[in-house]
Amino acid sequence: MQPKRPLRFIVSGGGTGGHIFPAIAIADELRRLRPDAEFLFVGAKGKMEMEKVPAAGYRIEGLWISGLQRRLTLDNLSFPVKVLSSLFRSQQILREFRPDAVIGTGGYAGGPVLYAAAKQGIPTLIQEPNAFAGLANKWLGSKVDKICVAFPGMSKFFPSQKLVITGNPVREQLLERARQMEADGSNTVLLMGGSGGARSLNEAMAASTDRIAARPDVRWVWQCGKNYLDAFHECETARLPNVTITAFLDKMDEAYAQATVVIGRAGSTTIAEIEYLGKPAILVPSPWVAEDHQTRNAEALTERNAAVLVADSEVNEKLVPTALELIDDPQRRQALGGAAQEQAKPGAVKRIADEVLQLIITHPEKSDIHAAV
Template identity: 35%
Template sequence: MSIKAIISGGGTGGHIYPGISLAYEIKDRNVNNKVLFIGTERGLESKLIPREGFKFEKISARGIQRKICFENIVAILIFFISLFQSFKIIKRYKPDLVIGTGGYVSGSVVLMAALLGIPTFIHEQNVVPGVTNKFLSPLARATFLSFDQSRKYFSHQSKLTLTGNPIRFKNLERNKSKDYQKFNLDPLKNTILVLGGSKGAASINRAVVQGISIIKEIIKNKWQVLLISGQDDYSKIIEIIGEDNKIFFVERYLYDIEKAYSLADLVICRAGATTLAEISAYGIPAILIPYPYATNHHQEINARILEREGAALVILEENLSGEKLAKVLVDLIKDENKLEIMAKKSRGLDKVDSAAKIINIIFNYIRKKNKK
């Protein structure tokens, strides 16, 4: 029996990539299974989903600001429009199930599916759940958690299942020689991977460039830096580092980030839940710089868990500077034993089979429902 599923979530890669992972898992079970993504034109999903080969339909959606303002009146009106748009898509597509992976766009889709009696499921990536998922959880048949620490934020405890965060790639073994060639990296050197999330992070880029310039004489013979700058900051970073540098290799954006993960011996990055799941899958020690404006400081809370487990060091944005980062880097690079321990701790946090766990639970529910 084939299954028709709708997956909705978007805005940033942190909500989109788990959905992509679940979509591939659904298709792997039966080539006749069908998956439709619903997102917005403005979100990153409008680029990423079609690139993965899945069908994609757009609705209107806008987030609610946490203050009294005119924009919220507009957002509420748009929400009711999105409910009507979701209704039309769901009635036409006739899904067997709907999965929400967070972000405001998933709110109207999952809500309408629940009102229509279609089994709905949600996945929460962060320790502190977003407003959308907290609102939808009582309506969902199950809520899947990436962190056990999230349980206290939900009221319906019986619906919660710890699964980890689905990552977008299954095969972690790669031909590294080809990946070194892709980035023009030296296979004899260790690699620091720098990324600021799906939209880049200018503050991290600047601190890394400044920090590496301070310690380049110490590291230049053994270490190199692969910096994923983000589209907006690429030209400026190239201008700052110059064309004759022998340490930095800069990319605007990577759709196939696993190629970079496979080469990384240390990563400097934000602390979005999906990024943390991916670096744990590869067992990469990390220096985490949480995004300071994340709702409810959820990135810092995510980061502190890895720090407590010994898999990462945390630098808050308010303390970030080239000098601070240089000191942390030198201390780590000189202590190979500490890097090895951090890598081992990182691997211990990995839940590679998260997508399979989630789809097993969903499909078992659908099978039992169909037998009644």
């Protein structure tokens, strides 16, 4: 038997919090299971992962990569060069770091590094969080070894023999802290626009000054996103004494603990965290995402009366009144939260980490580190 040595993992997830935080959650769980393991994240230069990953305690390398625009733009002319550059750099990173497995949760950088790893015979795993698979993951599906998903019926996108239903990874330590915190007793609406922000949600808040002012007993925590803070932080709604506006929520556990009602997009991470906590929620699917996958995500809850759906086109008229109706209806809030919690898949992050370790154990070229696993 060969001597034991620390396992090495490359993790790639970026562009949005919905890719970054699941990636960090998986790394945290692998570090819990293998405290001596070594980690390297790979992200896209200039994207938020270059800030959030180091803040979580991990080293990150940035690739010169961006997405292909769906419309004809000058940026698309550089796309082939960026892909070739990122593939070359990914191969360098793999040679230098020598990972035992490479894990992807979505984002521009995942394509090159996972493709290069698969070509080199390194165990690879991707996590697809949505009910409708993204283009990059669909392309990688035929090349990687394992695909972890949250919804049944994903064999229409991926080879069925590679699929395992694990649920979506969430920051369980953070959410458990939120559970243990005591709310201050106030009625609080937590509006989350995502890491970049959601223009329509912000505009709905700005258009609802009178409605929000008329209910001083209801506190609003308005996460507008870094892209919109300058545009909205001086609007009349933001200056109300019962409204707190912020670009990003650094203490997410406290925000969740205080929330009586949660408003957000229907991204997979938001939904998984709402389910885990059993929070009554209003979901506003983004109309701008590929294949309208957020609507499909939301319908997985609304069909079970586990959330309220408000169309993006109707937020100005319906969003704030719907939130106030829920504040005034504790029985409905309890029903929504209970139904949401029934959909939760706690332990998803451990199931994914176990799949990664199992890949290493069973990989024919990794017999030299079986003792370490």
